[in-house]
Amino acid sequence: MRINTTVLLTLILLTLMLGAGSASGFLGFTLGSMALKGVNTPDGRPTTKFNNSKTNNPQQGNVAFLKEEDILKAVKSRINDKNQGNKTENLEEEEMKSSKPQATEKPPEVTEETLQPGFPVTTESEGVTMSVQSVRYSGGDLLLRVNMQNKGNESIRFLYSFLDISDDKGRTLSAITEGLPAELPAKGSAFKGTISIPTALLDDVKQISLSLTDYPAQKLKLQLSDIPIEKNN
Known part of the structure; x- marks a missing residue:
């Protein structure tokens, strides 16, 4: 009796396990099929792709290429239009400038120079003149304003390192x-x-002297003596 009971229980368990496995498999199949509804496999045939591309882009076969001559003509015409526009602008600016009344320039005022007592101190040699027009103190220096002129027929060169004071x-x-x-x-x-x-x-x-000769010939000698430099109190 015990053996028959054990065999019966074993058969019952096997039956339950097979039923549970079958039910779970059927349930998984139904769920998967429901999830894959609306999903199509891609069409891997090249002929269909080529046909679809032709139908989607009907204008590809009708592409028109411009000629090189037409492009060059268009570029030249644009350049000419720009140049003509610039010329007209320049002419308009010139006309506007010419139409504007020009301000009359005032002649520079001429002021007569007032010389200090004892000036100018002038010397001449071989047609070259040198004169001290005035002296004044500025900062830490004494400034001598000097004029030089050559009335001779030959140019004269100087090196002022030869100037003796x-x-x-x-x-x-x-x-x-x-x-x-x-x-x-x-x-x-x-x-x-x-x-x-x-x-x-x-x-x-109270007084200083200047001496200068030309370079390199040293044909002339400009000598200025007794130049008053005393400050006026």
Whole structure:
């Protein structure tokens, strides 16, 4: 009796397991088929793709290419139009400028130079003149305003390192020249420049002297003596 009961229970369990497996398989199949509804397999045939591309793009077979001559003509015409537009703009600007009333320029006012007492101090040699027009103190320097002119027939060259300056006690002074020409042209106009001397070298000095010769011939000698530099109290 015990053996028959065991066999019966075993058969019942096997039956239940087979039924549960069959039910789960059927349920999974139905769920999968429901999920795949509406999904189509891709068409891998090349002929159908080619036909579809033709139907989707009907204008590909009707592409028109422009000729090179037409392109060049269009570019040239655009360039000509731009050039004509610029010319017209320039003409309009010139007409506007010419139509505007021009302001009359006032002639520069001429002021007569007032010379200090004892000036100018002038010297001449071989047609070359040199003159000290005025002196003034500015900052820490004494400024001498100098004019030079060559009325001769040959141009004259100078090196201002050869300019000798001495005070009334015979001491040599250092100076800096500015604006004086390195060459005086023949029969030219007057040149203006400045000679500046540090005031530290001019204690108790009332007069100075200048001496300059041409370079390299040294044919002429410009000598200016007794130039008054005393300050007016």
